[in-house]
Amino acid sequence: MPIRRRLFEGLSWRLEARAAASPPPTGDRIRGCAGRMMGLARAHDCLPDIEQQAAILCFHGITERPDPEVEDNVLSLRNFRRLLDVLKRSFRVIGLAELVACINEHRSPPPKSIVVTFDDGYACCHEIAAGELALRRMPWSVFLPAHLIETGGRQWLDDVRVLIHRGERKRIVLHWDGRAVEFDLSTPERRSAAVKQIIETCRYLPESQRRPRFEELLSLFSEDEIAFLRDQYPSFAPMTWQQARELKLAGVDVGSHGLSHIALAPQRPDFIRHELTAARDLLQQRIGDHSPHFSYPYGRPAAMSPDTESLIREMGYHCAVTLEQEIVRCEACNLMALPRLIVSAQVGRVLFGLWQRFL
Ligand SMILES: [Zn+2]
Numbered sequence: 001m002p003i004r005r006r007l008f009e010g011l012s013w014r015l016e017a018r019a020a021a022s023p024p025p026t027g028d029r030i031r032g033c034a035g036r037m038m039g040l041a042r043a044h045d046c047l048p049d050i051e052q053q054a055a056i057l058c059f060h061g062i063t064e065r066p067d068p069e070v071e072d073n074v075l076s077l078r079n080f081r082r083l084l085d086v087l088k089r090s091f092r093v094i095g096l097a098e099l100v101a102c103i104n105e106h107r108s109p110p111p112k113s114i115v116v117t118f119d120d121g122y123a124c125c126h127e128i129a130a131g132e133l134a135l136r137r138m139p140w141s142v143f144l145p146a147h148l149i150e151t152g153g154r155q156w157l158d159d160v161r162v163l164i165h166r167g168e169r170k171r172i173v174l175h176w177d178g179r180a181v182e183f184d185l186s187t188p189e190r191r192s193a194a195v196k197q198i199i200e201t202c203r204y205l206p207e208s209q210r211r212p213r214f215e216e217l218l219s220l221f222s223e224d225e226i227a228f229l230r231d232q233y234p235s236f237a238p239m240t241w242q243q244a245r246e247l248k249l250a251g252v253d254v255g256s257h258g259l260s261h262i263a264l265a266p267q268r269p270d271f272i273r274h275e276l277t278a279a280r281d282l283l284q285q286r287i288g289d290h291s292p293h294f295s296y297p298y299g300r301p302a303a304m305s306p307d308t309e310s311l312i313r314e315m316g317y318h319c320a321v322t323l324e325q326e327i328v329r330c331e332a333c334n335l336m337a338l339p340r341l342i343v344s345a346q347v348g349r350v351l352f353g354l355w356q357r358f359l
Contacts (some may be wrong), residue, residue: 005046008038012355016126035352039082044090044351047358049111052330053098055357056115056321057350058340059255060127060298063235068345069188070165074235077128079347086351087114088136095139096253096293100319104332112358116140117321117340119147119257119295124235126243130252142247143257143295143321148238155261156214157199158236162229164195172220176201176213199313204263204302207271209212241286248287255281255293256317263303264296272308276315292318299323309336327357 015034019027038044061074061164075083087093091114101107116133118125121144148155164185172194173182185193198217198247202210218226230236239247248254258264264272280317294312296303299322312320319335326339333339341357343350 002046004043005048007246008041008043008046008355009359012038012043012359015352016356027343028346031352032346032348035346035348035350035355036354037348039086039348039351042089044086044355044358045331047090047355049257050358051108051111053327053358054094054109054113054115054330055327055354056096056099056117056323056338056340057343058323059116059118059129059343061122061124061235062118062132063124066235066345067233068224069192070161070233071235072161072345073342075343075345075347077132079345080129081132082342083347083350084132084136084138087116088138091354093136093138093140093258096141096255096319097291098139099328099330100293100335103328103333103335106331109330117295118142119177120155120261121145121239121244121257123231123237123239123243126239126247130247130250134250139251139253141253141255141293142244143255143293144239144244144283144290145259145297146279146286147259147260149244150243150282150286152238152240154230154236154238156210157203158233159226159230160214160217161195162196162233162236163217163226164198165191166229167221169220172217174198174213174216195305199358204266206266206268207212207262210262224236248290253281253291253293254287255291255295256280257295258297261297263298264308265303265305269307273311280315292316294320296320296322305339312336 012017015030019030062077062080063074064077066074066076091112092110093116094113099109099115125142170186171184173180184190185194202213244254256279257329260273294317313336319338321340323337323342324339325341328338
């Protein structure tokens with residue numbers, strides 16, 4: 001084994017052991033620093049070539065200067081460029097269709113293959129990310145929640161982040177299942193805890209329960225305040241159909257992310273079918289044939305089910321991607337539930353994770 005790799009390997013395991021033994025924020029900091037350092041030292045250049053493995057990365061938004069409290073999955077442009085440069089130098093970025101073909105034909109993808117995907121169809125994908133990826137000649141996929149693109153609507157959980165963190169209210173009371181739930185929003189830590197609790201409690205509910213909860217939250221803020229706060233966060237704005245068409249014309253793989261960006265599995269079967277077919281029809285009307293790739297909204301086990309999977313297959317999609325935090329092991333993977341690694345705002349942590357996973 002080359003001496004450089006042995007050195008980085010020994011160091012990374014030692015740091016991982018320290019990170020795992022520390023409380024989560026400290027552990028993340030250790031991983032982040034280690035990844036940044038490894039990026040600078042070009043550690044990823046000496047990763048071994050392992051057959052039959054690939055990583056699919058899931059990005060969300062890119063912005064010039066993210067607000068880390070509110071935009072937790074949004075990368076700064078500087079970090080995005082830094083990450084793409086490491087990918088360009090030390091990995092092989094391939095398209096999702098190429099990975100699917102390798103899996104179907106039982107051949108190994110090129111060593112250290114990475115697939116770049118963007119969920120949620122934010123306008124910043126078109127306005128910022130597309131140019132950076134084109135500059136480096138990297139293929140990529142974007143998954144659109146069709147109804148949000150159609151209406152220019154924001155995602156409810158982005159609204160929760162913006163309103164709770166940056167709204168004027170210092171305390172709110174919501175009524176869930178006839179029970180009053182009070183949230184103290186007097187400090188940034190309490191606001192973060194409230195965002196987490198609201199999102200985690202509502203994310204996997206049937207629409208008939210989630211929607212009234214969200215509408216009650218919206219009703220606590222004036223229309224002017226909501227509009228003002230949304231304006232402060234352009235990274236959460238959806239792209240337009242025109243932008244989607246331009247991406248498709250430029251060769252970007254444009255797939256479906258459902259209709260209204262809700263977790264599918266908890267919904268009634270006819271509702272799930274509607275979410276899938278109406279999304280497909282709307283995409284067809286607005287951009288023509290879209291790619292045969294689907295991305296599960298929320299992508300965790302609670303958002304997926306065997307019935308949903310067979311519906312997606314029945315509709316002719318060639319693969320569906322999830323947010324199960326794993327790399328793809330081509331010999332034993334399910335094309336209807338391909339795992340992806342979420343790219344967080346801390347590029348150091350992403351680089352550290354890639355190193356550990358490809359070792
Ligand atoms: Zn999504």
